[in-house]
Amino acid sequence: MSSRLEKHPILSFDRGKKISFNFDGSEITGYEGETIAAALHAAGVRVLSHSIERNRPRGFYCAIGNCSSCMMEVNGEANVKVCVTMLEEGMTVRTQEGKGELL
Ligand code: FES
Structure with a gap:
């Protein structure tokens, strides 16, 4: 379920190109020009x-x-x-365990 606003009485939305990325093994779509968190939130992901x-x-x-x-x-x-x-096409985003591993 998407929680993305489609219409607003005083604001307009000029969305960029639709792009896809991987989140914990699932493909999710967002728009060029938005942050990863915004795309996840719009896709219903609340726990980051x-x-x-x-x-x-x-x-x-x-x-x-x-x-x-x-x-x-x-x-x-x-x-x-x-x-x-910022979100980029083909990114891999994963929920981090603990402090995360340094490369
Ligand atoms: S640093 Fe991202 S929500 Fe606070």
């Missing part, structure tokens, strides 16, 4: 990471790169803040 000590779910929080709620593994790189990382 888990707290390190108690493994509690963490989701979209500050959306400006200031907290650590959205750190995921992107193209094999751990601890990427997906709320400030």
Whole structure:
């Protein structure tokens, strides 16, 4: 189920090209010009990471790169803040376990 706004009374949406990426083994689509977190949120993904000590779910929080709620593994790189990382065609995005592995 998509939670993407299609119409708004005062805003217009000029979406870029539709692109696809892989999230935890599933293909998801988003639009050029949006962040990974925005595309995941629109696809219904609400849990982006888990707290390190108690493994509690963490989701979209500050959306400006200031907290650590959205750190995921992107193209094999751990601890990427997906709320400030732009979506690219063919990316591989994974839910990160713990502190993530350094390359
Ligand atoms: S949601 Fe806070 S850094 Fe991404």
